[in-house]
Amino acid sequence: MTYHHTHKSRLILSSLLLAGAVSFLPSAAQATKKVYAPYVEEGELEIELKGSYAIDRDRNEDGEQKNKFAVGYGVTDFWFSEAQLELEKSGASGADYEFEALEWENVFQLTEQGEYWLDAGLYTEYAVGLAAGKSDKVEGKLLLAKTTQNFTHLANFTLERQVGEYRSDGTEWGLAWSSRYNYTPWLEPGIEIHSEFGEISHTETYAEQQHQIGPVIYGELPYGFKYDIGYLFGASDAAKNGELKWIIEYEMYF
Amino acid sequence: MKRSFFVLGVTMSLFFTQASLAGDELKIFTLTIKDHKFTPDTLEVPANEKMQLIVKNEDPTPEEFESHELKREKIIKGNSEAKIFVGPLEPGEYPFFGEFNEATAQGKLIAK
Numbered sequence: 433m434t435y436h437h438t439h440k441s442r443l444i445l446s447s448l449l450l451a452g453a454v455s456f457l458p459s460a461a462q463a464t465k466k467v468y469a470p471y472v473e474e475g476e477l478e479i480e481l482k483g484s485y486a487i488d489r490d491r492n493e494d495g496e497q498k499n500k501f502a503v504g505y506g507v508t509d510f511w512f513s514e515a516q517l518e519l520e521k522s523g524a525s526g527a528d529y530e531f532e533a534l535e536w537e538n539v540f541q542l543t544e545q546g547e548y549w550l551d552a553g554l555y556t557e558y559a560v561g562l563a564a565g566k567s568d569k570v571e572g573k574l575l576l577a578k579t580t581q582n583f584t585h586l587a588n589f590t591l592e593r594q595v596g597e598y599r600s601d602g603t604e605w606g607l608a609w610s611s612r613y614n615y616t617p618w619l620e621p622g623i624e625i626h627s628e629f630g631e632i633s634h635t636e637t638y639a640e641q642q643h644q645i646g647p648v649i650y651g652e653l654p655y656g657f658k659y660d661i662g663y664l665f666g667a668s669d670a671a672k673n674g675e676l677k678w679i680i681e682y683e684m685y686f
Numbered sequence: 687m688k689r690s691f692f693v694l695g696v697t698m699s700l701f702f703t704q705a706s707l708a709g710d711e712l713k714i715f716t717l718t719i720k721d722h723k724f725t726p727d728t729l730e731v732p733a734n735e736k737m738q739l740i741v742k743n744e745d746p747t748p749e750e751f752e753s754h755e756l757k758r759e760k761i762i763k764g765n766s767e768a769k770i771f772v773g774p775l776e777p778g779e780y781p782f783f784g785e786f787n788e789a790t791a792q793g794k795l796i797a798k
Contacts, residue, residue, distance in 0.1 A: 473761050474761060474763070475748065476761065544769060544770075544771055545758060545770075584757070616754075685786070
């Protein structure tokens with residue numbers, strides 16, 4: 433009973449805090465194409481490489497590359513904390529890699545897997561801008577998951593706001609979705625949608641919003657490695673024509 | 687817009703509260719890990735029903751309960767226990783194993 437009460441209290445408090453925080457938050461873009469699951473494993477050390485390569489008709493964006501190197505740890509059975517360094521290279525000719533941001537991510541698991549119809553978690557991030565003229569950023573996500581007999585569906589609702597000296601006002605919102613077929617642990621084919629709707633206070637047209645959709649494969653590899661590789665097609669004018677994304681993850685109990 | 691998010695938050699709270707009350711009547715089954723083996727190693731459970739497994743790890747070392755068929759992974763520290771929700775399951779066999787001692791820690795649920 434104590435277990436249930438603790439979880440219920442955590443859920444209610446978190447939901448209300450999120451709703452409240454959203455009300456007061458007045459922004460930026462989802463830099464990483466990852467759809468997060470709301471699960472945390474206590475004592476698990478995670479090393480992650482995330483990257484993307486853009487293909488676009490705009491020469492300044494064509495060939496743009498983003499890379500993140502992350503190290504995280506399951507501090508408790510409901511709190512995972514991760515630090516990551518982001519490097520970026522624009523598509524402009526002669527451009528070189530630059531340190532973009534140093535980020536601190538946290539995932540809070542709010543429900544036990546399968547305890548309710550939906551599994552829920554919260555994600556928070558603070559990113560310190562390292563490149564010249566780049567602002568800091570705060571980001572929050574509501575993480576939801578639903579597993580059925582053969583499919584796993586994940587949804588992330590995102591709010592993002594720039595802070596600090598170079599900030600632009602306004603809170604942006606977005607959605608990331610993943611549905612995968614649980615074929616084998618080594619190969620799970622799926623589809624992802626990544627949408628950035630722009631500022632909450634200023635509704636953009638569909639063409640101005642960024643929407644991407646495409647096939648992704650997920651799976652486990654030997655020795656504790658996991659992969660997540662896909663290609664996202666631009667589904668609105670503002671989105672890149674195409675983007676190759678990849679995540680390689682290594683997990684160990686520590 | 688702000689009001690919409692607030693309503694979403696409250697609705698979710700109520701949803702999870704109701705779901706939790708319904709969850710109080712769950713059937714509970716217990717598995718024990720000792721000497722890197724599951725006891726019992728075969729457990730009959732009702733099909734088409736959600737249930738809770740309590741996995742007690744009586745070894746001093748951690749173990750990870752894992753099942754591809756049940757789609758569950760859970761690390762259980764040494765000399766502690768974990769609650770794992772599974773189901774509703776279609777009738778059939780659902781193997782599970784201990785990832786840190788896979789050679790000996792094997793078992794299955796049989797849903798009938």
